[in-house]
Amino acid sequence: MTQHIEAEQIESPVTEDLTVFDGIVDRAQAIVARYPQSRSALLPMLHLVQSVQGYVSQAGIMFCSRQLKLSAAEVSAVVTFYTMYKRKPCGEHLVSVCTNTLCAALGGDAIYKTLREHLSEDGKPLGHEETVGTPGEPGSITVEHAECLAACDLGPVLQVNYEFYDNQTPETAVELVDALRRGERPAPTRGAPLTDFKDVSLQLAGFFERPSDVDGPSAATETLRGAQLAQERGWTAPSMPAKVEFPELDKK
Structure with a gap:
């Protein structure tokens, strides 16, 4: 029988200085409050710590680990999977x-x-x-x-x-x-x-300092051209039937 081991039992002792994140604790908790399960807050919280240091350091991993009651290994697995989280300091x-x-x-x-x-x-x-x-x-x-x-x-x-x-x-x-x-x-x-890069990381965490942060055109003329042609020429796609019967599958 496999024995369940609590996350706290497999964490290594914290040797990182987490005081660099003292100013974002309230924001971290605000992110957690958005979700019914705290672990769901990990992605935006990683953006939040990246907005402080310009990358996700080992200290940033430990900060997320403590805020979300996850093991450092669980946080590291996510950080190393997504390329949007940088593991070394990024440029401006x-x-x-x-x-x-x-x-x-x-x-x-x-x-x-x-x-x-x-x-x-x-x-x-x-x-x-x-x-x-x-x-x-x-x-x-x-x-x-x-x-x-x-x-x-x-x-x-x-x-x-x-x-x-x-x-x-x-x-x-x-x-x-x-x-x-x-x-x-x-x-x-x-x-x-x-x-x-730090400011955009903060925006990806869900915090906008100025209303103008999200102003701007979202689509180019080339992207919309097909829809415009369809409108000008009266082209329409067939409507979806209310009910679709799935074909029978061959019996195995």
Whole structure:
């Protein structure tokens, strides 16, 4: 018979300094209150701790563990599964270049290669999730290649702190990162006004400091063109029947 072991029994002693998170305890508890089961609050709480340090540190894992009464192993399993949680300090801005099939064919690979070389400080191209400048400091940039960013009609695309910059070229991408390094914040093609990585992590946790944080166009002309053509030409999809009979399955 397998013996049940409580989470508290398998946790290692806390050696991390958690005082860096003293200012977000109330917000952490507000996140927990949104859910009938406290463990469901883990994803937004990880964004919350990332908004403090710019990544999810071991201290951040222990903070979530204590707030949600989970083991450190349970929290770590989630942190290491999702790429949106960074395990080392991120730059002021996270630049994600789509290198999935369509964007890659349209120039995404060339954009990623160009940015890696352009941001290099020692002659060696910047690697995936590597940072130029001091992480978290103004002008610092972390570059990553990303899987599909769901903007194939506008490829090649990249994101800065998860905001879209569509129809990019190597040249426009270089202009964009240079502007970021100068402290400028060029407007995204779509979406909310650009902020920094820590601020967007706070927004993903569900906290918005300003009403304007979510203002901005959400769809591009290209994306809506099909719906507009259908409306102009009177095209409609067949209505769904009220009841659908499933075909009989062959007996095994």
